[in-house]
Structures are given as C-alpha cells and as structure tokens.
Amino acid sequence: MARSLAISGSATLLASTWSIPLAVKLVIGGDSRASRLALDLLNSLTSVPTVVIGLVMYLILSRSGPLGFLNLLYTPVAIALGQAVLVTPLITSAAAASLSGVHEVVWEMAMALGATERQAAGAMLREALPSILTVVLLGFNRALGELGIALMLGGNIRGFTRVMTTAIALEVSRGEFELALSLSGILLSLAIVVNVAIRRMGERR
Amino acid sequence: MIELLDVRYSYPRGAEALRGVALTIREGITSLVGPNGSGKTTILKISAGLLRPAAGQVLVDGSDLWSADPEERLRLRRSVVYVHESPVVMRGTVEENVAFGLRLRGVPDEEAREGVREAMEMLGLSQLASASARTLSAGQRQLVALARALAVSPRHLLLDEPTANLDRENRRRVARVLRTLAREGVSVAVATHDRLLALEISDRAVLIEDGLVAAEGGPSEVLEGL
Structure with a gap:
C-alpha cells in the first residue's frame, strides 16, 4: 500500500510540476490558435488507454530504446514516469479549465494594479488553489487506480514494483478472489481517505 | 497626464x-x-x-x-491604476485584499500596513478589516476595490x-x-x-x-x- 501511495504520489507531483505551469501558459494565451489547439489535443489525450502509454514508455525505456541506458525498466521510477505521462493531459486540461474561471477577472485586476505577468499568474493560481488541489487529486486517483502502466513498466516484482492494482490482477489470475476483493476494498478506502483529506485541506485554505 | x-x-x-x-x-x-x-x-x-x-x-x-x-x-x-466596473475581491480578508497592490510592488510591511489603514479609513472600511472579502455585499466589494487602488497612491x-x-x-x-x-x-x-x-x-x-x-x-x- 505504501509503495502504491509513494509511486502514484511521486507521479502526480512530477506531472503537476509541468502540467500546472503549462495550464497557466495555455490560459494566458487563451485566444491564440496554438493554445486552443494544444487544449483540444490534451483533452483528446485524456482518454488514451493506459496500455498504450505503457507500450510507448516501454519502448522508450527498454534496453534498445532512447532512454534504455538509464536502466529504469522494471523499477518503481519507470512506473512513476509512466503514470506521470498518463496524468499530464488530465491535470493540464482540468487545471486550465479551473484557471480560465478566474483568469479574466483576477488576471486583469492584478495587471491593473501593476503586476508583472509572473505576479498576475501567481495571483491567479492562489485564487484557483482549491480547485487546482482537486485537479491534482483527480490525477492522483487516476494514477493510483491504473493497471496497464504498472504491469508493463514495473513487471509486478514482489517487494519491489508490485503495487495494489498489479497485486489485485495477480490474485484474480490465481483464482484468489477473496484476497483480490479485500485488496480492492483497501484501494478504494485509500482513495476515499486521500480524497477527503485533500478536499478538507482545500476548504480550510 | x-x-x-x-x-x-x-x-x-x-x-x-x-x-x-x-x-x-x-x-x-x-x-x-x-x-x-x-x-x-x-x-x-x-x-x-x-x-x-x-x-x-x-x-x-x-x-x-x-x-x-x-x-x-x-x-x-x-x-496608473484601473478599477473594473464589476469589483473583484479575492479569497482572504478585506485587509489582505486592500494590501494586494502594495504586496505586488514589494512595499515593506509597516509602510504597507499604514497605506492599507489610510485607504480603508478614507472609504469607511476600517470596521471590516478582518472580515472575509467574499462575504461582502456588491457595494462593499466596490469600496474594497477602490481602497485597493487608493492604497498604492x-x-x-x-x-x-x-x-x-x-x-x-x-x-x-x-x-x-x-x-x-x-x-x-x-x-x-x-x-x-x-x-x-x-x-x-x-x-x-x-x-x-x-x-x-x-x-x-x-x-x-x-x-x-x-
């Protein structure tokens, strides 16, 4: 369970570091053709199956792939990287939707008071923080619940890359349905607890 | 000009x-x-x-x-400061909202507090300093937006x-x-x-x-x- 949390948490944080600034950039450039195209593309990518991302990342990280020299395949880092790629379109497009709600008013107000573009973007982010937190949470849940990437890039190695979803798949293949159901219950409870905790945090802010 | x-x-x-x-x-x-x-x-x-x-x-x-x-x-x-016809207030207190422009300009805390106090006093907002800006009426929000503009002189x-x-x-x-x-x-x-x-x-x-x-x-x- 701790491994699942750590891997999916790192993946979400990693994806957030580029997805949220990208969302800000896209919202600021809202009317430009490039921004609109990028948002359309990201929206489409949110529905790409996890096995497709798993396959592409497998080819990149495999020994003969461009990043093969890093020897990351079948490590927790590989799963985290794959999950980060998976949740990037989701976090970017949902964050852009949240930010566009405050962009028009907060951006102009900040600029009208003499903000630099960076300061205005910061004000916009602060104002949208509760919804941005929800978006990050959405990304975390997506990463935590995916199976294809964890299986293809992690290999389900016991004590090393086995996470909740791959453990459930393994128990089902063994016919251990009771254990699989228990693990599913734990995964579901975990998702609920993290959801509630982060939402409460957002409300307090 | x-x-x-x-x-x-x-x-x-x-x-x-x-x-x-x-x-x-x-x-x-x-x-x-x-x-x-x-x-x-x-x-x-x-x-x-x-x-x-x-x-x-x-x-x-x-x-x-x-x-x-x-x-x-x-x-x-x-x-130059422009104040929009639909007053925008952000999350936080009235005081924090009024201080926003001063913070952007990196005005030292003490000077900023003084600027905020003066601007709020001018517009009769002193009593509302620690109220949440989001709970204000449209008229009060308009005064907050104006105070925020005045605070930066x-x-x-x-x-x-x-x-x-x-x-x-x-x-x-x-x-x-x-x-x-x-x-x-x-x-x-x-x-x-x-x-x-x-x-x-x-x-x-x-x-x-x-x-x-x-x-x-x-x-x-x-x-x-x-």
Whole structure:
C-alpha cells in the first residue's frame, strides 16, 4: 500500500510540476490558435488507454530504446514516469479549465494594479488553489487506480514494483478472489481517505 | 497626464471598438460619458496599458507606453491604476485584499500596513478589516476595490462605473474622496452613466460615441444634450 501511495504520489507531483505551469501558459494565451489547439489535443489525450502509454514508455525505456541506458525498466521510477505521462493531459486540461474561471477577472485586476505577468499568474493560481488541489487529486486517483502502466513498466516484482492494482490482477489470475476483493476494498478506502483529506485541506485554505 | 493619440482598437473577432480616439486625461477629474458599447471601458483599459492599441500612441506623462522597454513600461503602468466596473475581491480578508497592490510592488510591511489603514479609513472600511472579502455585499466589494487602488497612491486613477453598486451615503463618500485626490494632483478618469455624479465631481467631460470622441468640454456643456 505504501509503495502504491509513494509511486502514484511521486507521479502526480512530477506531472503537476509541468502540467500546472503549462495550464497557466495555455490560459494566458487563451485566444491564440496554438493554445486552443494544444487544449483540444490534451483533452483528446485524456482518454488514451493506459496500455498504450505503457507500450510507448516501454519502448522508450527498454534496453534498445532512447532512454534504455538509464536502466529504469522494471523499477518503481519507470512506473512513476509512466503514470506521470498518463496524468499530464488530465491535470493540464482540468487545471486550465479551473484557471480560465478566474483568469479574466483576477488576471486583469492584478495587471491593473501593476503586476508583472509572473505576479498576475501567481495571483491567479492562489485564487484557483482549491480547485487546482482537486485537479491534482483527480490525477492522483487516476494514477493510483491504473493497471496497464504498472504491469508493463514495473513487471509486478514482489517487494519491489508490485503495487495494489498489479497485486489485485495477480490474485484474480490465481483464482484468489477473496484476497483480490479485500485488496480492492483497501484501494478504494485509500482513495476515499486521500480524497477527503485533500478536499478538507482545500476548504480550510 | 495620459494622452491617447489617434488610438484604434478592435477586439478579437469583433468590430472596431475605437476608431481613432484622441483624448487627454489630465489632472483633475475627467468623466467619460456615452451609451453602452461606445468605447468608454476600452479607452480606460488602453490608458492603463491593459490593452494594446492596434494603431496610435498612448503617452503616460509624456512617455510612449508601448515603445518603452519592459522595465520602463512596468514603471509607467504602475503609475496608473484601473478599477473594473464589476469589483473583484479575492479569497482572504478585506485587509489582505486592500494590501494586494502594495504586496505586488514589494512595499515593506509597516509602510504597507499604514497605506492599507489610510485607504480603508478614507472609504469607511476600517470596521471590516478582518472580515472575509467574499462575504461582502456588491457595494462593499466596490469600496474594497477602490481602497485597493487608493492604497498604492496612483498618479492616474481610472474608474469604471465606480458608484454603480453604492448607496447614497457611500456614493457621496466616493465623490468626496475623488475630489480630494484631484486636489492633490491625481488625474482621475471616470467612465459613468451616473449623470449627476459626472456633473457633481468632474472638471471636464468627454462624450464617447461609436468609438470616437463626439464632444468634450465642461460637464454641464457636454451633458446638456444627453
């Protein structure tokens, strides 16, 4: 369970570091053709199956792939990287939707008071923080619940890359349905607890 | 002083909003009057550097805003403050909202506190300092937005319908504050449909029609025909 949390948490944080600034950039450039195209593309990518991302990342990280020299395949880092790629379109497009709600008013107000573009973007982010937190949470849940990437890039190695979803798949293949159901219950409870905790945090802010 | 020289502007995928406006916002109070959609708000936003004109020049205290280097442009922009007609308040207390512009400018804490206190006092907001800004009425929000602008002591203050949500008492208070600022040498421009306000406080009035300056002069003279 701790491994699942750590891997999916790192993946979400990693994806957030580029997805949220990208969302800000896209919202600021809202009317430009490039921004609109990028948002359309990201929206489409949110529905790409996890096995497709798993396959592409497998080819990149495999020994003969461009990043093969890093020897990351079948490590927790590989799963985290794959999950980060998976949740990037989701976090970017949902964050852009949240930010566009405050962009028009907060951006102009900040600029009208003499903000630099960076300061205005910061004000916009602060104002949208509760919804941005929800978006990050959405990304975390997506990463935590995916199976294809964890299986293809992690290999389900016991004590090393086995996470909740791959453990459930393994128990089902063994016919251990009771254990699989228990693990599913734990995964579901975990998702609920993290959801509630982060939402409460957002409300307090 | 802010000068607009033959300024043209079109909104993306929209008609031409300004069709060669020549206008000077000088010390004292200038009222911009005219029907909805005539271009008053666009003039204020262009004067504040929030919109870049398609053609023409915007001079702030004699310097061309859009040919200045980024550092100089920021300095010029910071001498002008624009307050939108729909007052925006952010999460946090009234005091934090009023301090926002000062924080952007990196004003030291003690000086900022003093600026915030003065601005809130001027607009009768002192009692609300620690209230959550999001819980305020539309009128109170308008006062907070105005206090936020006053706190940074702008040389040029541009207000879009500043009394739209205010009751009589607060309307009088705002009028008084604007007159005081004008006496202190601030150039104030007010886009308004409030004919009485324009007559009461303005030194000059400018009638905007269909993206052009249709008339300008003394307020009673310009407003007479409206």
